[in-house]
Amino acid sequence: MSDPSADIDKVLISEEEIRRRVGELASQVESDFAGRDLVVVGLLTGTLMFLADLVREIDLPLRLDFIGVSSYGDGTESCKLMFTKELKLDVVNRDVLLVDDILDTGKTLRAVINKLEGMTPRQVRTCVLLSKKARREYDIPADYIGFEISDEFVVGYGLDYAEKYRNLRHIGILKPELYS
Ligand code: IMP
Ligand code: MG
Numbered sequence: 001m002s003d004p005s006a007d008i009d010k011v012l013i014s015e016e017e018i019r020r021r022v023g024e025l026a027s028q029v030e031s032d033f034a035g036r037d038l039v040v041v042g043l044l045t046g047t048l049m050f051l052a053d054l055v056r057e058i059d060l061p062l063r064l065d066f067i068g069v070s071s072y073g074d075g076t077e078s079c080k081l082m083f084t085k086e087l088k089l090d091v092v093n094r095d096v097l098l099v100d101d102i103l104d105t106g107k108t109l110r111a112v113i114n115k116l117e118g119m120t121p122r123q124v125r126t127c128v129l130l131s132k133k134a135r136r137e138y139d140i141p142a143d144y145i146g147f148e149i150s151d152e153f154v155v156g157y158g159l160d161y162a163e164k165y166r167n168l169r170h171i172g173i174l175k176p177e178l179y180s
Contacts, residue, residue: 026057
């Protein structure tokens, strides 16, 4: 198979820009959660790269866990949600930092925040690498946002199209002919 980066039409956010911004987010998290009992919860699978880079820059004692949530269908529209992995750690009275790759309509984060709030943590804060404000349908508080982007479908650095392109080092827009 050919190099997946050859399918990219335009690089939107370079590896270097991602690295710099992730460092800034980590510093903010570090000062906001210093002294707290922090549990970082990543959403599978798109947060893999972001989460790995982010937590390594956060010099605080923290716990790490995952929630699996996926939408039926593998295209560009998210539809019905299904939980594929439940949280394992106890978050009662703890500070939860919920991390996702991208905040689009807000449907995913709304469902996960509701679920987490039911576990009576001290607080739930959200951190997303990307946000597409133009497509928001639910009013979700995003406490930490890496980059605000326009209404375009992006892949790379964990983000997929039909489960591919997650391993690209940058975030980009696919060549239009690849969307079937
Ligand atoms: P929401 O539930 O509509 O906010 O969608 C959030 C989820 O949709 C993300 O966690 C992604 O898995 C997926 N998603 C939304 N926009 C994009 C995109 O541009 N590229 C890749 N995945 C996306
Ligand atoms: Mg996702």
